[in-house]
Amino acid sequence: MVNKDILTSKEELGLVAKKIFYEAEDKEAYKPVMVKINEELKDFLEEIRIRDGIDKQFIIPASSTLNNLLVVRVEDIKDKSDYYECELLVQFFAEKEDFKKLLELEERIKEVVEEGLTDLEKAEFLNDFITENINYDRDHRSRSSLAAAITHKGTCTAFAQLFLILGEAIGLKVGCISSKEMKHRWNYVIIGDERYYIDTTFNATNKISNKLFFQNTPIHLEKAPDQKIVVNAIY
Template sequence: MTKYFYIIILLFSLTNLWSNPKYEKIDKESKSVPDSLKTTEEIAKYLTSELKNDDEKIRALYIWITHNIKYDLDQINSEFQYGSYNEMVDETLKTRKGVCGHYAQLFHYMCKSIGIESFVISGYTRQLDSNKISELDHAWNGVKINDSYFFVDNTWAAGHLSYKGNYVHEFTDNYFLVNAKKFIKTHVPFDPVWQFLNNPISNVDYEKKDFSKLSKRGNFIFKDSISKMVQLDTITQIRKKIDRIIKSGITNVLIEKEIYEDEELIESLTYAKWISNYNSINDKINSANDEINMGISFENIFIGYMNKNFRNPKIEDSEIESTIDKANQHFYQGKNQLKKYKPSVYDLEYSGKNKKFIRLTKNYKETLVDFVIQLERTILKVEPSIIKDTDYSKRYLKKWKPLRDLVAY
């Protein structure tokens, strides 16, 4: 299953409760859409069809989400099981509620549908009313406008907790297109690359509230790192992410949990990759088996003809020749295919560390190896007969018909 991140509920802020004057018209028109619109694509297109600039389009999505999706306190600490992010987003649109992972994925899907480059970022936060690190991880979004990167937190903008612990769905406009140096004061991505800073703040620095690096220019080119990272396979991406997190410092249980979950995800992906490779090879071996069996079937048909001296009923020469040819064609196609893919069977090695997966992959491999050995024994048993019958058929068909019964087998 796909992994999700579930995060901090918002704490009340008394500042910037109202909309930005620059987007007053957009804000007014983006709070609702016709009930007939059901998908992210339909809603996003409706909200942005008359807008030209990316920041305006992002604003329209941000306003609609924060005014229409409520935070679901019942889902805090729940173990979500979704088959895909599509399923997660569809549920969010249907129920009009969720936690931070739902907000972030919904916003991301809407951005993607209208060509806005966005990212779902996971990390931890500091509670707004204290110096404590939140006990829950969090998810938010990054967006790219032209060549600049900003942050959007739809969850925190949508509402807050009352002093009685109830959720209040009340918009606050503090979390729209926030620059990196400001956002890092409250939101720390697990992976430093998503800080959008050329001199990232380490987890150790954040723990000490040391933001002195923000005034210094660093040599970490996060834009290049992001561009290179998205070109890597998923497992390599996660491994490099873990390395960066460890280098940044493991200062709280949320970071430990993130690393643990990433390592578990690597194991699951490694196993899935092995199974995919195994299934591909297994299909090829089974295809070889099918061809060999098809060849044997035609060989048996030929033997049946031969045992009746190609009579009762009379078998035409073309049928005799075609039958033995098909026996050879299918048998040797299967034999050659087995020879080609046999090394791949023996090369099937699981590189993960999970004991359960190691045991399963070992059993799968042993079963396939035994099947290959069985096929090879079948080939050794049947091939001499095919060779002999092929030779006999050639001599038989060349012989003058009245003398064919004298052809030695």
């Protein structure tokens, strides 16, 4: 039992998931854990068991990378009268050692972003940073932020996930938009009362201006009429 106390919140669950991640060996991609939980958290875990794999199932403080990439699978829940005993499987998107570069990149971004920048300036800085350091992967092999941090290239999903993770790390309210028709993914940022749409994939490949797809009106409407938010910004 990792925690002798009864867990009562997503935050406490997140801390357990974080602890399990750091206890894992470099080659491990998942790790089991037994916890005690109250009824409210039991109801939440049963809900995410139905929606297995959704983004941000819990809250992990001080690590946007882990907050977005760790997944908890519910293996078993037993009623112990005063509490519930729950067997969980903390799953990583890849082997633990693959997280190293992305975790380092997150800390680097936190350090280089100047104090006093507005959210709009942070978004512009992050757009420039990503488009200058990540190339589009025409072989479609680097499909995640983890891969992009290692190879310095990525698909649209990698670009969008990287902007999401690094954006949240510096305090931005970031979400992801996707279109099956366009086979594409991009981001939006909430700044004040405005929603800004940003496509770092297009910005990285556009030779005219790397801020072309960064505006406060929806983008790709003609090519992606089916577009929808797939990861909501956290307020």
